[in-house]
Amino acid sequence: MPSYTYSYPRPSVTVDLVVFTILDNDLKVLLIRRGQPPFEGCPALPGGFVLAGTGGDDRGEDLEVAARRELAEETGLPEGSVYLEQLYTFGAADRDPRGRVITVAWYALVRPTLAPLVMAGGDAAEAGWRSLTEVDPDSLAFDHGRILRCALERIRGKVDYSDIAFELVPETFTVTELRSVHEVIKGTAYDPANFRRRFKRMQTDGVIEQAPGRRTTGARRARVYRFVGRG
Amino acid sequence: MPSYTYSYPRPSVTVDLVVFTILDNDLKVLLIRRGQPPFEGCPALPGGFVLAGTGGDDRGEDLEVAARRELAEETGLPEGSVYLEQLYTFGAADRDPRGRVITVAWYALVRPTLAPLVMAGGDAAEAGWRSLTEVDPDSLAFDHGRILRCALERIRGKVDYSDIAFELVPETFTVTELRSVHEVIKGTAYDPANFRRRFKRMQTDGVIEQAPGRRTTGARRARVYRFVGRG
Incomplete structure (x- = not known):
C-alpha cells in the first residue's frame, strides 16, 4: 500500500513502570540499578522498548501488552495478579541522551502478600523494593x-475517590489494615x-463484605472483610 | 555515541486532539473530514505527527509542544488561549492501517467567546464544531x-472535582452560566x-470573586464573577 507509507522520522517508544507496594506500613517502589550506560549504576524505574514490529503485517505488540509483559518480566509475578494503570506519557525531546525516546509510564500496585515474591528481571544489575522515605527522586536516571x-x-489523589486501596491489602483485610493503606499513601493520620x-457505609453499599475468620491486629482479634466491587 | 544506538524498529507517534466547547448550551467537539485515505471522507479528530527530529542532535519537538502546535494549527487560536491536558495514549497494534502508529491523545477546552473564531486548518477538507448529540463515535476514523x-x-468525571468548568465560560460569568456548563457536561440537571x-462557598474560599457589571440572563440582570484560582 504505497500511498499509506510514512516518511516522518520516528521516535523510539518505551514503557516505564512505577510499581508500588506497602510493606511494614511503608510505601515502597520497585527500582532497578542500571547495568549499562547511560546513567550506569543509577537507580531507575524498570521498563523497556515497545515491540513495534518489523513492518508490513508485523505490527508488534499492543502498548498495554508491552506494559504487562515488562511488568511480568521485571517482577516475576503472574500476569493478571497486579493492578496496572496508564499514568502519563513523557516526551521531552532531550529526556534520553541516546536519541529521541517517548515513554508511556504506567503505575502498578502489588499486594503485600505478593510483594516478597518479586525478583529482579531483565537487564537490571539489581532490583528491589525501596522505601519512599529513602529514595531521592532526583537521583534516578533519565526523568x-x-x-x-x-505517580x-x-x-494520593485517587486513594480517597477510587478502589485502589483494595489493591494494597491482602485478599481479606481488617478495618485497621485498610485505614493504614490510606494513611501510608497520604502520609497523614x-x-x-x-x-x-x-x-x-461501604459495607452497607455492598462494596465490601465480611469474610470468614478473624485476624489478630494489635491487642484484638478483628473481623476481616473482602472487596466485592461496585455496581 | 555508538554504544547508545538503538536497533529496535520504531513506531510512528502522533498527537490527536479532542477539542470541546459549549455553544448554545450544547457540548460540541471539533471534527475534521479526512481528505485522503485511509478513511477518506470520514469525520476524524484533528491531529498530526510528532516531529521526532532527523537524528543526532536534532531531536525534534517536545510532545507537549507538538500538541500545542497542532492545536494552534487546527483551531487558528493563539497559543495559550486554550486549556490543554493530556488524556491517554492509545497503542493497539492494529489501530492504523498504514502501519504501527501510537497516538498520544489530548483534550482541549475552548471558551465560548473564542469558539466562533475557530477555523479549519492543516490537511482537513472540512472542519467545524459538531454537537455531541449528533456525532456517532463509531462513525469516526481509526479508533x-x-x-x-x-475524553x-x-x-464528566472531572467537572465536579476540578476547575475545568471555568474554562468553558466567558472570562466573567453568572451563577446560572456556570451551572449550565456542569449540566451540559454531565447531561443532568x-x-x-x-x-x-x-x-x-467558592466565593468565601476566594476561588471566585465578583466582577464589575451585571449581565441579563433570562428575566433578570445577574451579578457576574471571575475565576481567581486556588491556593
Whole structure:
C-alpha cells in the first residue's frame, strides 16, 4: 500500500513502570540499578522498548501488552495478579541522551502478600523494593524522578475517590489494615472513628463484605472483610 | 555515541486532539473530514505527527509542544488561549492501517467567546464544531470514537472535582452560566439552590470573586464573577 507509507522520522517508544507496594506500613517502589550506560549504576524505574514490529503485517505488540509483559518480566509475578494503570506519557525531546525516546509510564500496585515474591528481571544489575522515605527522586536516571513524583501524586489523589486501596491489602483485610493503606499513601493520620463510619457505609453499599475468620491486629482479634466491587 | 544506538524498529507517534466547547448550551467537539485515505471522507479528530527530529542532535519537538502546535494549527487560536491536558495514549497494534502508529491523545477546552473564531486548518477538507448529540463515535476514523468516549468520560468525571468548568465560560460569568456548563457536561440537571450554595462557598474560599457589571440572563440582570484560582 504505497500511498499509506510514512516518511516522518520516528521516535523510539518505551514503557516505564512505577510499581508500588506497602510493606511494614511503608510505601515502597520497585527500582532497578542500571547495568549499562547511560546513567550506569543509577537507580531507575524498570521498563523497556515497545515491540513495534518489523513492518508490513508485523505490527508488534499492543502498548498495554508491552506494559504487562515488562511488568511480568521485571517482577516475576503472574500476569493478571497486579493492578496496572496508564499514568502519563513523557516526551521531552532531550529526556534520553541516546536519541529521541517517548515513554508511556504506567503505575502498578502489588499486594503485600505478593510483594516478597518479586525478583529482579531483565537487564537490571539489581532490583528491589525501596522505601519512599529513602529514595531521592532526583537521583534516578533519565526523568524517572519526575515520573515517580507524578505517580505519587496520582495515587494520593485517587486513594480517597477510587478502589485502589483494595489493591494494597491482602485478599481479606481488617478495618485497621485498610485505614493504614490510606494513611501510608497520604502520609497523614485518619480519624479511626470517621474511617470506621466510611467503612461501614461501604459495607452497607455492598462494596465490601465480611469474610470468614478473624485476624489478630494489635491487642484484638478483628473481623476481616473482602472487596466485592461496585455496581 | 555508538554504544547508545538503538536497533529496535520504531513506531510512528502522533498527537490527536479532542477539542470541546459549549455553544448554545450544547457540548460540541471539533471534527475534521479526512481528505485522503485511509478513511477518506470520514469525520476524524484533528491531529498530526510528532516531529521526532532527523537524528543526532536534532531531536525534534517536545510532545507537549507538538500538541500545542497542532492545536494552534487546527483551531487558528493563539497559543495559550486554550486549556490543554493530556488524556491517554492509545497503542493497539492494529489501530492504523498504514502501519504501527501510537497516538498520544489530548483534550482541549475552548471558551465560548473564542469558539466562533475557530477555523479549519492543516490537511482537513472540512472542519467545524459538531454537537455531541449528533456525532456517532463509531462513525469516526481509526479508533477516534474510542478516544472521544474516553475524553467525554474524563471531563464528566472531572467537572465536579476540578476547575475545568471555568474554562468553558466567558472570562466573567453568572451563577446560572456556570451551572449550565456542569449540566451540559454531565447531561443532568443540577438543583439551582444547591449549586448556588456551592458557588457561594467558592466565593468565601476566594476561588471566585465578583466582577464589575451585571449581565441579563433570562428575566433578570445577574451579578457576574471571575475565576481567581486556588491556593
